[in-house]
């Protein structure tokens with residue numbers, strides 16, 4: 001993903017005032033019209049059936065954001081670095097950017113959602129359109145803990161490993177670096193661009209809750225995935241992972257640290273946010289995950305905290 005495209009996603013995701021001006025410009029087809037009518041505001045106002053003064057003020061915000069440039073004779077142009085993303089064509093990401101507006105609509109309807117009076121638009125729950133932007137952000141925040149996490153694993157006998165919800169593939173790549181003989185399968189519902197040209201990672205498109213691979217693994221990783229599921233779903237994911245794990249195999253589970261004292265701002269907010277956008281998915285307290293783990297009779301359970309943010313469980317079958 002190019003930096004300019006990424007900037008646009010960041011603006012949309014910020015959900016601040018300027019993001020709403022940006023959404024309005026996209027929904028009005030402002031960028032398309034600016035391209036067609038060479039920056040003549042009166043003409044554009046007429047075409048869009050909008051008040052000209054309103055459009056001028058909206059344009060001032062877009063100018064300040066650097067999405068539009070002013071030319072001589074009171075004319076304006078789209079900033080060419082962004083234009084292809086904001087107008088129709090192969091590179092257009094207009095719909096993807098509006099995904100974040102739909103996300104905000106869910107937040108404004110929190111009370112209605114709680115009462116079951118609000119139907120979440122299915123677009124708001126479907127990440128696939130904005131997956132590359134999303135997974136780049138996940139990678140940026142998790143990159144610094146990948147090696148520390150991988151170092152918790154015992155590397156004596158790991159021929160086959162499975163990375164469930166492996167996303168960007170950085171954990172799989174770290175495994176491959178540690179042990180040249182290991183074969184890694186990465187299972188995810190989405191395929192990240194960062195996996196292209198990685199012949200040693202076998203990508204499997206599948207759902208963590210119900211996939212079947214005709215093979216058992218020495219190591220299975222479930223990093224930052226369980227918050228995508230309801231409690232029942234979390235149990236199913238763990239159950240399915242266990243089915244694919246060899247006897248004495250290791251299961252590594254990492255999650256954002258969260259406990260029922262709720263002192264961590266990120267975790268409390270993130271948990272409710274996930275519930276809003278995905279059907280009954282939430283970030284479980286560590287205690288809940290431990291109760292689930294207890295149901296599987298692992299021969300060994302080790303818990304490690306990485307900083308204040310991550311709790312890692314290394315389980316042996």
Ligand SMILES: C[S@@+](CC[C@H](N)C(=O)[O-])C[C@H]1O[C@@H](n2cnc3c(N)ncnc32)[C@H](O)[C@@H]1O
Nearest residue numbers: 142165166167188189190206207208223224228
């Ligand atoms: C937060 S990212 C974690 C990526 C990586 N494991 C990490 O810890 O940095 C979650 C990943 O899980 C994937 N995912 C979400 N729901 C899934 C499901 N039902 N089955 C498989 N993968 C899923 C997403 O596509 C995404 O790549």
